[in-house]
Amino acid sequence: MSLAWELLKRETALSWGRGGGPLVSAGFYLGVATLLPLAAGPEPARLAAVAPGVAWVTLALATLLGLDRLFERDYEDGALDLLTLSPLPLEFVCALKCLGQWLATGLPLALAAPITEIALGGSPTLAPLVLVSALVGGLAFAFASGIGAALSLGARRGGLLTAVIVLPLFTPPVIFGGGALDAFASGLPWSAGFVLLCAYAAAAIALGPLAMAAACRNALS
Amino acid sequence: MMSALEIKELAISRGGRPLFQGLNLNLSAGQACALTGRNGSGKTSLLRAIAGLLSADTGEIGFGEQDPDQARRTEIHLVGHADGLKSGQTARDELAFWTRWSGGNLSSLDSAIDRLDIRRLLDLEVRRLSAGQKRRLALARLLAAPRTLWLLDEPLSPLDSVWRTRFGEMMSDHLGSGGMIVAAIHDPLPIPAQVLEINP
Amino acid sequence: MAFSRWAAPLFGGLAVLLAITGLWLGFTAPEDYQQGDTVRIMFIHVPAAWLSMFAYICLGIASFLSLVFRHALADAAAKSAAPLGAGFTALALVTGSLWGRPMWGTWWVWDARLTSVLVLFLFYLAYMALRSALDDETKAARACAILALVGLVNLPVVHWSVNWWNSLHQGVTVFAKGGPKMAPVFLVPLLLMVLAYMAAFGALWLVRIRGEVWRRRADAALSRLART
Numbered sequence: 001m002s003l004a005w006e007l008l009k010r011e012t013a014l015s016w017g018r019g020g021g022p023l024v025s026a027g028f029y030l031g032v033a034t035l036l037p038l039a040a041g042p043e044p045a046r047l048a049a050v051a052p053g054v055a056w057v058t059l060a061l062a063t064l065l066g067l068d069r070l071f072e073r074d075y076e077d078g079a080l081d082l083l084t085l086s087p088l089p090l091e092f093v094c095a096l097k098c099l100g101q102w103l104a105t106g107l108p109l110a111l112a113a114p115i116t117e118i119a120l121g122g123s124p125t126l127a128p129l130v131l132v133s134a135l136v137g138g139l140a141f142a143f144a145s146g147i148g149a150a151l152s153l154g155a156r157r158g159g160l161l162t163a164v165i166v167l168p169l170f171t172p173p174v175i176f177g178g179g180a181l182d183a184f185a186s187g188l189p190w191s192a193g194f195v196l197l198c199a200y201a202a203a204a205i206a207l208g209p210l211a212m213a214a215a216c217r218n219a220l221s
Numbered sequence: 222m223m224s225a226l227e228i229k230e231l232a233i234s235r236g237g238r239p240l241f242q243g244l245n246l247n248l249s250a251g252q253a254c255a256l257t258g259r260n261g262s263g264k265t266s267l268l269r270a271i272a273g274l275l276s277a278d279t280g281e282i283g284f285g286e287q288d289p290d291q292a293r294r295t296e297i298h299l300v301g302h303a304d305g306l307k308s309g310q311t312a313r314d315e316l317a318f319w320t321r322w323s324g325g326n327l328s329s330l331d332s333a334i335d336r337l338d339i340r341r342l343l344d345l346e347v348r349r350l351s352a353g354q355k356r357r358l359a360l361a362r363l364l365a366a367p368r369t370l371w372l373l374d375e376p377l378s379p380l381d382s383v384w385r386t387r388f389g390e391m392m393s394d395h396l397g398s399g400g401m402i403v404a405a406i407h408d409p410l411p412i413p414a415q416v417l418e419i420n421p
Numbered sequence: 422m423a424f425s426r427w428a429a430p431l432f433g434g435l436a437v438l439l440a441i442t443g444l445w446l447g448f449t450a451p452e453d454y455q456q457g458d459t460v461r462i463m464f465i466h467v468p469a470a471w472l473s474m475f476a477y478i479c480l481g482i483a484s485f486l487s488l489v490f491r492h493a494l495a496d497a498a499a500k501s502a503a504p505l506g507a508g509f510t511a512l513a514l515v516t517g518s519l520w521g522r523p524m525w526g527t528w529w530v531w532d533a534r535l536t537s538v539l540v541l542f543l544f545y546l547a548y549m550a551l552r553s554a555l556d557d558e559t560k561a562a563r564a565c566a567i568l569a570l571v572g573l574v575n576l577p578v579v580h581w582s583v584n585w586w587n588s589l590h591q592g593v594t595v596f597a598k599g600g601p602k603m604a605p606v607f608l609v610p611l612l613l614m615v616l617a618y619m620a621a622f623g624a625l626w627l628v629r630i631r632g633e634v635w636r637r638r639a640d641a642a643l644s645r646l647a648r649t
Binding site: 147151152154155156157158161164165167168169171172175176178179192193196200207211214215218219221 | 536540541543544546547550551554555556557560563564567568570571572574575576578579581582583585586
């Protein structure tokens with residue numbers, strides 16, 4: 001399916017956006033990590049306790065940045081029309097777009113997550129789990145936010161609207177991932193949370209594109 | 222291979238407002254149709270309905286014996302007001318992607334580039350191009366990837382008279398090789414065509 | 422829609438009757454040995470929580486019908502249900518918070534049900550926001566229907582996930598209420614209040630749907646006027 005590969009390459013390159021994309025998300029990420037000690041007071045014990053959770057939630061929020069690149073630009077410049085006129089089903093096109101977005105922004109953020117977690121005073125033993133959870137969670141967040149982005153096509157104040165739509169969809173992966181990290185940090189069995197996170201990500205990848213394609217068709221009509 | 226375009230008793234409304242009813246059109250290979258009508262009369266909507274982006278209230282759109290879904294995916298080129306070109310990318314990258322996406326290959330793209338005289342523009346970013354140059358870039362896709370039905374929405378407007386004539390030749394060639402064209406246009410098409418006026 | 426002319430006031434009257442009976446029975450019932458008088462908030466809170474879910478299910482069904490059959494009435498029903506659902510949800514959240522405060526000393530607890538209700542509230546807000554953000558009404562209707570179905574799938578997952586999280590932390594399922602284990606002296610007024618709320622929802626929903634249908638007709642007439 002070389003068409004799919006071409007689209008994936010293009011979407012990743014566009015999301016990368018000439019250096020803008022991941023830098024903005026990384027900047028946001030670092031900004032929050034810096035602000036948190038300022039707000040919570042630099043007391044190490046308190047920071048260390050919330051570090052994994054903060055790293056995790058910030059990952060979710062950072063996914064919301066740059067969402068306008070996902071569908072809105074293609075919708076406005078007519079590219080979305082052309083993307084439907086191809087042998088690839090629109091559902092698959094939407095999935096590839098989300099995957100490209102994840103490769104360009106979610107992946108770098110996932111790499112930054114364990115660093116942030118350690119910088120905030122979290123335990124280094126937690127870092128591998130943070131990394132893997134951030135990778136899987138990033139996928140879940142990418143596909144869930146894709147649904148929001150597709151539904152708000154053509155809307156005014158689309159960015160804010162997308163965030164409001166997407167927050168309920170972010171809740172389960174935040175809970176599962178946060179639960180797994182929390183359990184690991186407390187020495188409790190963490191695998192259940194991680195497995196649930198993977199299950200949610202799988203469901204988001206399988207079902208999200210259906211909603212996205214329906215929303216895109218609606219917006220184009 | 223699409224052999225015909227058959228539209229029967231088509232009615233379309235947008236935003237609850239009916240645009241037209243009872244529209245009929247029959248095109249076979251080598252024929253063209255020019256859509257005329259006031260602004261907002263539904264020319265763009267008709268083109269989008271043929272492309273499957275819009276659904277009609279009543280009526281049918283058929284593509285000869287070919288399955289409509291298959292036809293829309295592989296046999297239609299749509300050139301709308303917007304070009305689908307990303308401003309930050311180079312012309313070369315955009316053209317390469319859209320050619321492959323539409324089923325063309327790089328050698329047919331090469332001859333299309335020469336025909337539309339855009340070779341010297343290839344390394345520029347799309348945002349540096351003028352409206353006419355961007356339109357030629359979009360039209361290159363038509364020549365680079367062979368698809369039977371061309372749906373064109375005001376294709377000539379950003380082009381100067383030289384290029385209008387040249388594109389007219391390209392349209393003739395397309396019809397000559399068995400293609401079909403439906404174009405929404407204010408001025409007369411530079412090729413022989415049925416004229417379909419859209420009014421309520 | 423003509424049946425709403427008599428149905429709505431009927432439901433409304435029923436709602437008032439049931440509410441008066443329910444509240445009277447609820448407030449004359451003996452105090453709960455653990456929670457004292459504050460348990461009486463249950464008669465406002467639990468039906469509100471129940472109705473917020475019920476309204477959501479109604480919205481979901483209406484959205485499904487709107488997507489599949491493209492019937493404008495189904496869409497009007499979905500659109501009308503949303504603010505009502507949001508209202509019940511807000512009521513449930515506020516009363517839940519008021520109920521929890523005397524018992525646990527905090528205004529909020531991450532109980533599975535309360536958290537699900539909060540997420541449900543967010544969903545209603547998102548639904549109404551999406552409706553108003555899209556200018557084209559047909560597109561807004563479809564987009565909202567898709568959102569409703571996505572939310573319908575998501576909400577049980579949210580509830581389940583919070584439950585799971587609470588089980589990790591030995592969190593208590595906060596509100597010991599609603600169930601056959603409850604003493605009849607509490608159960609009866611509770612059921613009456615639930616029915617009262619449902620009747621109220623029915624009445625308000627019918628009125629809103631009728632209003633929406635008339636608004637669309639007026640809108641269409643104005644559009645026709647503009648074109649001539």
